[in-house]
Amino acid sequence: MTSDNKPLAKDLSHLLSTEAKSRKESNLKAAFVYKADPSIAFLGGGLPLPSFFPFDNVTVDTPKPPFKNTIIADVNSLKEDELTKVHVPKDPSRAGKTDLPLAQTLQYGLSGGAQSLIDFIKEHTTMIHNIPYKNWDICATTGNTNAWDSVLRTFTNPGDSILCEEFSFSSAIECAHGQQIKVIPAKVDLEGLLPDALDEQLNNWVGAKPKLLYTIPTGQNPTGGNMPADRREAVYKVCQKHDILIIEDEPYYFLQMDEFKQDQAARNYEQLEDHDTFLKSLVASYLNFDTDGRVLRLDSYSKVLAPGTRFGWIVAQDTFIERFLRLHEVSIQFPCGFTQSILYGMLSRWGQTGYLDWLINLKKEYSIKRDGAMDAMEKYMPKEIAEWIAPTAGMFFWFQIDGSKHPEFASKFNSDPAKLELYLYEQGVKNKALLIPGQWFRSEDVTEPPQKPLPVTEAEKSLLFFRGTYAAVPTETVDDGVKRFAEVVKREFQL
Amino acid sequence: MTSDNKPLAKDLSHLLSTEAKSRKESNLKAAFVYKADPSIAFLGGGLPLPSFFPFDNVTVDTPKPPFKNTIIADVNSLKEDELTKVHVPKDPSRAGKTDLPLAQTLQYGLSGGAQSLIDFIKEHTTMIHNIPYKNWDICATTGNTNAWDSVLRTFTNPGDSILCEEFSFSSAIECAHGQQIKVIPAKVDLEGLLPDALDEQLNNWVGAKPKLLYTIPTGQNPTGGNMPADRREAVYKVCQKHDILIIEDEPYYFLQMDEFKQDQAARNYEQLEDHDTFLKSLVASYLNFDTDGRVLRLDSYSKVLAPGTRFGWIVAQDTFIERFLRLHEVSIQFPCGFTQSILYGMLSRWGQTGYLDWLINLKKEYSIKRDGAMDAMEKYMPKEIAEWIAPTAGMFFWFQIDGSKHPEFASKFNSDPAKLELYLYEQGVKNKALLIPGQWFRSEDVTEPPQKPLPVTEAEKSLLFFRGTYAAVPTETVDDGVKRFAEVVKREFQL
Structure with a gap:
């Protein structure tokens, strides 16, 4: 995506489910290329006119970077100069470059998410992860629960097996059970998965190998385990060896903390980290080791901004992202327009550095x-x-x-x-x-x-x-x- | 739900899919009953504190009932006294009765939708439809595309057949194909389905009968057909006879119009209907004939407010609604919090009559x-x-x-x-x-x-x-x- 010198991901399309393989793009959507041509009287689409949307001038109070000591304050109690005021008009002609106008986000749109917001997230992703292949991409979801459901539909057929930590997020397990997927536990200790045990388990596997490993490597639910980078790399190699996808469900990734100090006097909450120190402190994600393009990262604003934003995203090789788009066109369609306008309005005003400030304060x-x-x-x-x-x-x-x-x-x-x-x-x-x-x-x-x-x-x-x-x-x-x-x-x- | 004298719906649980039958409620969720007890130190749930949500004081300009001549105006151009200003605070203590505070809607919530908003929609549903059985209920969706996907997952298994109009919404057909469902056309004329032809088709059916009929009875896509009430009743009886569910996908229900008058002089756009005349002019939905509880109505704000609200709802017997809740807990979770706060903020200020005013203007x-x-x-x-x-x-x-x-x-x-x-x-x-x-x-x-x-x-x-x-x-x-x-x-x- 960003670096031209990197190799392409491997073709892993043999891992797609029957459902995912069967989806076609419709003729109808192909006709929509003509919508952009102003010389054509386009009577093709069943859309309401934006002038019929009874909403305009959405405004939201958000705190202003660098947030020092404001993060747990009610935003309402902040002074004017401590606020980043988001204002989103309906009409594109009244919108600035920090806006996704409501006429766009409240209309039927691209299932992948509004482009400006996705671009912000891509830039952020590039800053945080060093993905070793070129053709990675991102699509929007309505949160990691939705993303996980979509992943299962895209890669598993009823009766298939998947692996997960022996203690895991019960809702994720239920989602798989609903789809008639067998969920097989993989051994963990208090830090997380054990690569050798995983390899051993897969070497002794009877019948069709599991399609994927579902894992919460950072702040695991329920164990709180935080997998060290070298273990992640080792698990990646095991999955590579056995041709298994890794789904890293990472809502807690930015809730990383320094080691616990028993001595209360040694704790220093006042001195916030600078951006570089913070970035270096983050554990390497599976994406960093993903030479094949077999990692799907599920990311979300639920834990770092608010669950009700119902906005998340998947990072994966573009061929997989394309299959998610086809699925989302006939399921969730696209995330809520208000949330996209408000998120972009805030994040574009904060900038990448302001968002890092937020995360650093949250860490504290x-x-x-x-x-x-x-x-x-x-x-x-x-x-x-x-x-x-x-x-x-x-x-x-x-x-x-x-x-x-x-x-x-x-x-x-x-x-x-x-x-x-x-x-x-x-x-x-x-x-x-x-x-x-x-x-x-x-x-x-x-x-x-x-x-x-x-x-x-x-x-x-x-x-x-x-x-x-x-x-x-x-x-x-x-x-x-x-x-x-x-x-x-x-x-x-x-x- | 509302009328105690009505009979209960039939038990149609034999029509549920393998997936829907397999879903259980989790122990974890059962523990959440203790969350409401302030004497208990509840360390059960992984929720962020609302004080960490960086959003407060969402305000939106919306037009003010009765909207005369304002509906296609940009809301931005309206004068102060023509506006209904929505203001939603984060903190419940600052919220009025017309508010769903952000601390609630941006937190993990009930998959069925925020209660005040659902109550508004139930009141509206009671006003529009006369459902002949007692135990109907409503759950929120993220729009009819999501609802239809959920319906298929709840009632069909791969290989099953369903019926739909011989010309139908291509995205709905694609959704079914993706789930390995056979989509069998039913004969239509320019007004819609033909009950006798449908009965004939089902009498001659070979093998397992279709599970459901997917239909867009009002302003059908693509034919624009608007089924007269007596035909709907006849189709209902055919589906009753053959034990088939009816899924009425009704995004266009409130885009009903009077008969076209060729004589331009006979048209009168200025004289808006009163509420009673408008309500009487609406064609009876399938819900009105649903003595069994075999109709699932898919409703949405996409066409009457804006597609990007990504908010819709299903009306059906409560046993079916309960299955949708279990599915949504592990898929969409719940609709976006901003959309729920903004929709309720506007609709509660407009009131039921204000919303009817909006629909009457839209009809014009x-x-x-x-x-x-x-x-x-x-x-x-x-x-x-x-x-x-x-x-x-x-x-x-x-x-x-x-x-x-x-x-x-x-x-x-x-x-x-x-x-x-x-x-x-x-x-x-x-x-x-x-x-x-x-x-x-x-x-x-x-x-x-x-x-x-x-x-x-x-x-x-x-x-x-x-x-x-x-x-x-x-x-x-x-x-x-x-x-x-x-x-x-x-x-x-x-x-």
Whole structure:
């Protein structure tokens, strides 16, 4: 796309689904090339006239870069000079270069997204990822849930298998189940996928290999794991060897944080990073290793701006993007026009550097929240039975408890950690603290012959897991929740 | 939903697809009931805090009811007292009862749509349709293209058949083809489906009957046909007899017009209808005959407000709506938050009567456009070979030409109307007029054994068809287009 010296992606069209292969471009759309010719009386399209749209002059208050100390303030409380005022007119003749006029975004449009906004995102993508092949492209989605659904429709047929982390985003698993896809777990530790175990699993695979690996490499949901770059590279090579696509679902990519410092005095939230330091601190995405064009990156504004923007995008080789466009023409059509006008109005005024400022401030805010959660864990959670690593990305913290240390593990819970896990969850709720039991994220309920179950060590057989979040609630609530849950754990384990 | 005296819909769950039957509600979502309890430290959900959303005070200029003479004016040119100013704050504490605050709509939300907006639409639905059963419900979609895709996923399996008008919306047909669904044409005349022919076709059906009938009963695309109520009722009875669902795709429902008056002096655009007259003038939807709960109505703001709102809804029995919610949770999630806040902000200020005013004004505008197109047809199109009826709904006009009257029909076109049709299309483009050939809307390219082809009379064998639109262009352009196309027709037919 941007660098002419790079090679083209491999032709991986054999991995497309029956559905994706069957889509054609319509004659009707071909006729639309004539719409641009003003000499032709074009009576071809069933569009309403923009003069019939009852909307004009959309304005939105947004904060102004560099945002210092304003990010968690209500925008409404900011002074005039701390605001970036977005104003979007309907009529293109009244629109400036920072505008996507409503007459364009509220009309039927390109399924790929409005060009100016897509160009901004391409420029951003080039800044963040160093994609080693030339013909990558981007198309808009209505968020990563939509993107994942589209990926499954584009690459899998009913009955196919896919791989995912053994604990994974339950909604993504449900989406695959709905499409009659078998979801096979791949072994993880607290940092993420294990390349050697993955290779071993695929070497021993019985029957048709899985089409793709679904993974959340950064701030994994639910484990909070943040895969180091060298592991990502190793996983990429395994997938290359077995001809598997990698779907990196990366809503939390920009919620990366520095390592947790136990010493509160050593923390410095006031000194914000500069752009270069921030960019260098970001872990390499799978895109960076993607010499083949077998990575599809699902990106979204849901976690860094707002979920209700319902705007995301897929980065992949252009031949795949073209198939997504054909699918989206007959499913979502295109993302909401208001969201495209408002997002572009804000981002074009902020500029790429302003958006980086936003992300740097967000990193600070999430670091404060993560630190609060880890302080609570250190303070309350009994280390004799519980283990965790401080997350360096995302919204979640995750800990394991050794069930075998429970005095009635065998007698009351039949040595089944899932039973104890559910019991602790219920006792937690009674004690006014809700954390989610790990079993609700397990993909292995669908492991079935002929594939072998994942290897489990003796120690792992008695482990239970819980997921908490520090994102959705104030730090005091996290402290309360961890404290109350730890009370239950200590009481039940008689500590 | 609204009337307690009505019976419940029939249980039609046997018509659900494998995909729809397989969806479960997740444990995770069940835990979310505790989120509402303020005494619980809820560390369950991975949501960003609304204080991190960089958006506040969305304002939009919209016109003010009753809109007289303002509908095609740029909203920007209206005076202050002609405007309904929408203002939506982020914070619920600053929101009035006409607001859906951004803190709510930009957060992860209910897939069914924001409750206040859905309530407005339910009230509207009750006003327009008299649904004979009790447990109907509504869920939001991102438009009818999304809704249709969801309907297919919810009721059809690969290899199933569905029925649609023999000329139909090509994108809807493509969507079905992508899902490996066979699309079988049903016979129409210039007004729409023929109930007796449909019954005959289904009586002679070989193998598993089609799951559903996809139909655009009002302002059909491409034929512009507007089915009279008694025909709809008859088609409903046929579908009841053969246990088939009816999907009424109704984006053009509120683009209904009075009969075309050839006499220009008899037209009166100035005298707008009152609400009662307008409501009585609307043709009965399939919902009105739906004693079983076998109708799914796809409704949308795309044609009456703006396509880029990407907001529509499905009306159906609640058991079906529940299945759509499960699907949307793992696909579109929910419609864009900006669109929901802006739509509700405008509609709640307009009120139900203000929205009727808008629709009545829109009827006037489309009547002017339709009349302009029909005037051009009367003026230019040679009646010796061409036939049409003036549309009373929608965006399209449609006419047939008797190819057998072409001097070289046999010698040059092998008596194939499709060849002549394409030739005239190309000659039209050369003469700077683009109308779409009827063959691009034919669903019968997929009629295949064992079903019988539709019966065709001798006269029909030489018919060709064209679709024009009067919606997307000024009336002068329609006049130019029809004139230039008629020139080509007259030249080619040596008239």
